[in-house]
Amino acid sequence: MQNRITELFKIEFPIIQGGMVWTSGWRLASAVSNAGGLGVIGSGSMYPDVLREHIQKCKRATQKPFASQCTNVVSRY
Numbered sequence: 001m002q003n004r005i006t007e008l009f010k011i012e013f014p015i016i017q018g019g020m021v022w023t024s025g026w027r028l029a030s031a032v033s034n035a036g037g038l039g040v041i042g043s044g045s046m047y048p049d050v051l052r053e054h055i056q057k058c059k060r061a062t063q064k065p066f067a068s069q070c071t072n073v074v075s076r077y
Contacts, residue, residue: 010065012036019069021045026054030061044071 005014015037017024021044029039041058043051051068058066 009038011038016040019043019067021071026058026061029054029066030058033058033062033064033066036064039066041066041068043068 001013003014005016006012009016011033013036015032017029017032017037017040019040019042021042024040024042026041029041032039039058039062041051041054043054046054055068
């Protein structure tokens with residue numbers, strides 16, 4: 001199946017997994033990417049070193065595209 005989404009992200013199916021905090025780490029993201037969708041590492045709860053580790057593990061687990069969702073938290077305090 002080809003459409004603008006599959007062409008843009010270079011994926012087989014127009015499926016983009018949501019970056020869910022505490023749930024979507026490298027294992028889920030690489031599984032979705034290996035199945036033909038776009039896997040997303042939910043990094044909202046991760047410190048930079050933990051995110052780096054998840055990205056490295058995802059790169060080893062798949063040769064297909066994946067993404068990382070980044071949450072920006074703004075506080076006045």
